[in-house]
Structures are given as C-alpha cells and as structure tokens.
Amino acid sequence: MERLWSPWRMEYIKQARRLECLFCVKVAEKNDVENYILHRGKRSLVIMNRYPYNPGHLMVAPYRHVASLEEMEEGELTEMILLTRKCERVLQEVYRPQGFNVGINIGAAAGAGIADHLHLHIVPRWNGDTNFLPVLADTKSLPEELSESYGHMRPLFQVDGG
Numbered sequence: 001m002e003r004l005w006s007p008w009r010m011e012y013i014k015q016a017r018r019l020e021c022l023f024c025v026k027v028a029e030k031n032d033v034e035n036y037i038l039h040r041g042k043r044s045l046v047i048m049n050r051y052p053y054n055p056g057h058l059m060v061a062p063y064r065h066v067a068s069l070e071e072m073e074e075g076e077l078t079e080m081i082l083l084t085r086k087c088e089r090v091l092q093e094v095y096r097p098q099g100f101n102v103g104i105n106i107g108a109a110a111g112a113g114i115a116d117h118l119h120l121h122i123v124p125r126w127n128g129d130t131n132f133l134p135v136l137a138d139t140k141s142l143p144e145e146l147s148e149s150y151g152h153m154r155p156l157f158q159v160d161g162g
C-alpha cells in the first residue's frame, strides 16, 4: 500500500515554502535598508509595505513562518502588539495621521497577500483619504519615496523605550 503521508516529506514541503516566502527571505537576509526593515525585535520585525495603501503603511511580522495566531506563542503575540504600539508612535511623529487601521488578514480568503506567514498591517489614515485609496492601491510607490520615508522613520525605531 502506498504511503500518502510521510513526515519527512512534510518537512521538505515546509522548507520549500519557507525558501519562497517573502518574509522568511527578508528575515534571513542581512540587508535591512534595501528590504525596508525598520526594526528587528527579539522575535518579530517591523517592515515597510512596498505597495502601501497610504504613506507610512507598516507591517509587523514574527520571524517564524506561522500562518495563524493559534500557532504563535505568548511572547511573540505580546511583542507583536508592543511593536505595533511603537509603530503608532513613530507614525504619529512622522506623518501626523488622524487615525490608524490595524489589522491581520488570516488566510487568502480574507485577503492575505502572503497567507502562509502571518503579518499585522498598520495603515495611517486621514479624513477623506478613502477616495484616494483605490488609486494608491494600484500604484507602485516610487523607490525614492520609500527610501525617504525609511530615512525618516528608521532613527525613531532605534530610540529606546518601547
């Protein structure tokens, strides 16, 4: 009888998925500036979204390749929210938004672009910006624009105090 399930095969598939996962690749690379990684915590990082819905669209992602909150450990969950607070502070200082959307899309059906690796979105909002969102969503940000934002935010993430 053919064995349909074998642990070594699953491990191989998981490894292959990690190798092609955008978050895992960036975590492994030591090229934070070009990858727009603003901050590395103990177990999670803060990274800019290359295709932002609004200027200052950030993401917090655990280093581990996990797809849901269920798979995350308490320490990871706590740090993810503390880093989200840090993002709120930095964005407030740099962009002075009037509000934020903070959220996690779990699964492709929920709209997650990279469904296998959980990440939390922080999107600064301004009154009336919804009219521009569809336009911005279709527009690639200019690399210079992203680099400039990175330069403004990066130093603020290096400051101590959560």
Ligand SMILES: [Zn+2]
Residues within 6 Å of the ligand: 018, 021, 022, 023, 024, 025, 064, 065, 066, 116, 117
């Ligand atoms: Zn991953």
